[in-house]
Amino acid sequence: MSDTMPATSTPTQLNAATGFSFEITATLPAGQGRAGIIHTPHGDIATPAFIPVGTQASVKAVLPEQIRDLGAQAVLANAFHLYLQPGADIVDVAGGLGAFMNWPGPTYTDSGGFQVMSLGSGFKKVIEMEAVPRADDKASAGGRKRLSNVDEDGVDFRSPRDGSRHRFTAEVSMGIQHRLGADIMFCFDELTTLANTYPYHEASLRRTQRWAERCLAEHVRLTYERVGKPYQALFAVVQGAQYEDLRRTACRGLAATEHEGWRFDGYGIGGALEKHAIGEIVGWCAEELPVDKPRHLLGISEPEDVFVAVAAGADTFDCVMPSRVARNAAVYTATGRYNVDNAAYRRDFGPLEDGCDCYTCTHYTRAYLHHAFKAREMIAATLATIHNERFTVRLVDDIRNAIETGVFAECRDAFFAHYRRRQVQ
Ligand SMILES: [Zn+2]
Numbered sequence: 153m154s155d156t157m158p159a160t161s162t163p164t165q166l167n168a169a170t171g172f173s174f175e176i177t178a179t180l181p182a183g184q185g186r187a188g189i190i191h192t193p194h195g196d197i198a199t200p201a202f203i204p205v206g207t208q209a210s211v212k213a214v215l216p217e218q219i220r221d222l223g224a225q226a227v228l229a230n231a232f233h234l235y236l237q238p239g240a241d242i243v244d245v246a247g248g249l250g251a252f253m254n255w256p257g258p259t260y261t262d263s264g265g266f267q268v269m270s271l272g273s274g275f276k277k278v279i280e281m282e283a284v285p286r287a288d289d290k291a292s293a294g295g296r297k298r299l300s301n302v303d304e305d306g307v308d309f310r311s312p313r314d315g316s317r318h319r320f321t322a323e324v325s326m327g328i329q330h331r332l333g334a335d336i337m338f339c340f341d342e343l344t345t346l347a348n349t350y351p352y353h354e355a356s357l358r359r360t361q362r363w364a365e366r367c368l369a370e371h372v373r374l375t376y377e378r379v380g381k382p383y384q385a386l387f388a389v390v391q392g393a394q395y396e397d398l399r400r401t402a403c404r405g406l407a408a409t410e411h412e413g414w415r416f417d418g419y420g421i422g423g424a425l426e427k428h429a430i431g432e433i434v435g436w437c438a439e440e441l442p443v444d445k446p447r448h449l450l451g452i453s454e455p456e457d458v459f460v461a462v463a464a465g466a467d468t469f470d471c472v473m474p475s476r477v478a479r480n481a482a483v484y485t486a487t488g489r490y491n492v493d494n495a496a497y498r499r500d501f502g503p504l505e506d507g508c509d510c511y512t513c514t515h516y517t518r519a520y521l522h523h524a525f526k527a528r529e530m531i532a533a534t535l536a537t538i539h540n541e542r543f544t545v546r547l548v549d550d551i552r553n554a555i556e557t558g559v560f561a562e563c564r565d566a567f568f569a570h571y572r573r574r575q576v577q
Contacts, residue, residue, distance in 0.1 A: 170193075170383035170385070171191065171192065171193040171382065171383050172190075172191060172192055172193065172335070172383055172385040172417055173190075173191045174188055174189070174190050174191070174418065174444060174445060174446045174467075175188055175189050175191070176188040176443075176444070177189060177556060178555050178556045178558075179555075180463065180555060180560055183435065183438075183463055183464060183465065184435065184438035184439065184443075184464060184465030185462050185463045185464065185465055185555065185560070186199075186465070186467070186555065187199060187200065187552050187555040187556050188446070188467060190258075190336075190418075190446050190467070190468070192226075192258040192335035192336065192385070193335060193382035193383055194250055194256065194257055194258045194259065194335050194382065195225075195256075195257045195258050196225075196258075197225045197226050197258055197468065198225065198552060199446065199467040199468055199552065200458075200462045200466065200467055200468065200469075200548050200551055200552050200555070201225050201226070201467070201468050201469075201545075201548055201549075201552070202224075202453060202458070202468075202469050202470075202471075202544045202545050202547070202548040203224070203225070203226045203227065203228045203260060203468055203469065203470040204219055204224050204227050204228070204470070204474070204475065204541050204544075204545070205227070205228050205229075205230075205470050205471060205472045205475070206219075206227045206228065206229050206253065206255075207229060207230045207233050207472065208229070208230070208233045208234065208237065209229050209234060209243070209249060209252060209253040210253065211227060211475060211537070211541070212475055212479065212533070212537065213475070213478075213479065213530065213533035213534045213537050214475070214534055214537050214538060214541070216253060216254050216255045217254075218511065218534075218538055219255070219541065220255075220256075220257065221511065222510060222511070222538055222541055222542040222545060223542065223545045223546065223549065224257075224541065224545050225257060225258065226257055226258035226259060226260060226335075226336075227253075227255055227257075227259055227260070228259070228260035228261070228262065228470040229249055229253075229259065229260070229261050229332070229334065230261065230262055230264065230267060231261045231262060231263055231264040231325060231328050231329050231332060231337075232264030232265075232267035232268055232320075233267065234249075234261070234328075234332055235264065235318075235328045236311055236313055236318075237313065240327075240328045240329075240331035240332050241331060243331065243332050243333065244331040244332070244333065247333070248332065248333025248334070248381075248382070249261065249332050249333050249334050250333070250334075258335045258336070259333075259334040259335055259336070260334050260335070260336040260337070260338075260448075260470065261329050261332050261334040261336075261337055261338070262338045262420075262450070262470075263325045263329065263337070263338045263339060263340040263341065263367075263389070264320055264325055264328065264340065265307075265320070265325070265338075265340050265341050265342065265343055265389075268300055268307050268309050268320050269300055269302065269307060269342065269343040271299035271300040271309050271310070271312065299312065302342055302359075304359065305321055306319055306320055306321030306322070306324070306340075307319070307320045307321075307342075320340060321340070321363075321366075322339070322340045322363040322364075322366035322367045322370060323366060323367075323370045324340075325339075325340035325367065326340070326367050326370040326371050326374060327370070327374065329384070330371075330374045330375075330378060330384060333381065333382070333384065334384060335382070335384060335385060336384070336385045336386075336387060336417075336418070336448075337371075337384055337385070337386050337387065338386075338387050338388075338389055338420050338450075339363065339364045339367040339368075339386065339387065339388045339389050339416075339420075340363050340367055341360040341363060341364070341388075341389040341391055341422065342356045342359055342360050342363070342391065343391070343422070343423060343424075344356050344391060344393060344423060344424060345424050346393060346394065346424040346426065348393070350395065353391075353392065353393050353395060353398055354398065356391065357391055357392055357398055357401065357402050360389070360391050360402070361402070361405045361406065361409075364388045364389070364405075364406055364409060364416075365409055365411070367386065367388075368386065368388075368409060368410075368411045368414060368415075368416065369411045371384075371386045371414075372411050372412055372414050385417035385418060386416055386417055387416060387417060387418040387419055387420045387446075387448060388406040388409065388416040388419050388420070389419070389420040389421075389422045389423075389450070390402045390403055390406060390419055390420065390421050390422065390423075390437050390441075391422060391423040392423065393423055393424045393425075394424070394425070394426055394429050394433065396432075396436055399433055399436045399437055399440075400436055400437075400439075400440050403419070403436070403437050403440030403441050404440055406419060406441075407419075407440065407441055407442055416445070417445065417446075418445045418446040418447065418448065419437070419441050419445060419446075419447050419448070420447075420448045420449075420450050421433070421434055421437050421447060421448070421449050421450065421466065422450040422451075425452075427457070430449075430452070430457050430460055430461055430464075431460035431461065431463065431464045432464075433464075434447075434449060434460075434461050434464035434465055434466050435464040435465060437465070438464060438465025438466075446467045446468065447465060447466055447467050447468075448466070448467065448468045448469070448470070449461050449466040449468070449469050450470065451470065451471050451472075452466075452469045452470075452471055453469060453470075453471030453473045453474055453544050454473070455484075455547055455567065455571060456568075456571075458544075458547065458548060458551065459551065459564050459567070459568075462548075462551050462555075462560075463560070463564075469548070471544075474537070474540035474541050474543070474544045475537045475540065475541060477489075477540065478533065478536035478537040478539070478540040478541075479533045479536070479537065481493035481521075481525045481532070481536065482536075482540075483504050483505070483521075483536060483539060483540065484505075484539070484540050484543040484544065485504070485505040485508075485543070486505070486567070486570055486571060487570050487571060487572070488571060488572050492504065492518055492521045492522055492525065492536065493522055493525040493526060494522075497518040497519065497521070497522040498519060498522050498523075499519055500517065500518040500519050500522070501517045501518070501519050502517065502518055503516070503517065503518070504516075504518060504521060504536075504539045505539065505543070508539065508542070508543070509542070509546075510538055510539050510542035510543070511538050511542075512535040512536070512538045512539040512542075513539060516535055521535055521536060547567075550563060551563060551564075
């Protein structure tokens, strides 16, 4: 495995020397689920894997050393946020995202499309329990000013930081992500919502396909231009909401996309998902996408969703939820979620979760966490985040081990025999 590319590469030699590849080590007896290893220039990711989110090159409240110690194999940052602050050039000069944030392992960046288009309002809630298509496709939350507009070529938006005007296109997103230097990047895609109509989804999907083709072409150009840098893999993103025909069409289009002999290194499954349909949607995609390429499910981390998605063929996940809810005192356990700032824990000197091997549970009590949240001490967010990230990483690690040892169904049944038993306490 090389961590730089030779200076005189042809496309074929370049692919052989990228340091990026995926191998499958075990498969489930039914469906598309599997375990494997993603090799990147900055190390391996054993899959299935949960990838913690460090939106602004920081997993909020937690040191990279702590993220590594809790078992995370990679982190995912956001191209849109890093473009606005500190700027992709600064991260580039620092030696790329990992060097900049003192994270020695593999890194991901998402394209910024989600955040840019979230500014259009009505896009915040991507996972919904139930969707009712709107008649007009004008997604807008009550009275909130729209900050982004999509056209055929890209998206205009105003910075939520200072109101300045910006434009993202496929080429702009690739340029930013190449400068950020993550091992795995995502194509710039149009995010739709469950509220959009079918005809809008259909048109949007064609646009996302054209943008993916432009992303691949620009990625190839930049890879040659930036020769000598560690190879960065490019994943296309499958949209299509809850529609089987659109998801399958999107997968076939992206799987067939080629530029000068190059294809996508993997695929992201994104966009609007109804919770009850996650397994079905991932399954359609896994049937259509090349079996030898990794599949990343964007924005998922709830245990029930993870089991369903892995069984259906997802290899990696990212989500802000474990750290976001931790900062609000919500704690994940194998028996459900609870709030440690509840009065019941004021004199509870047990760990956040019995038997948990995380740093927080082996050194601190519920009573201390309860106090730290009540006193608004920053350490509360740090300690709760360490536990929730460890819980999610370990859950997916357990699932991987279960696949490799042929006991996935037993692992899932054992987990759900206990989970939910204590939703509120
Ligand atoms: Zn713990």
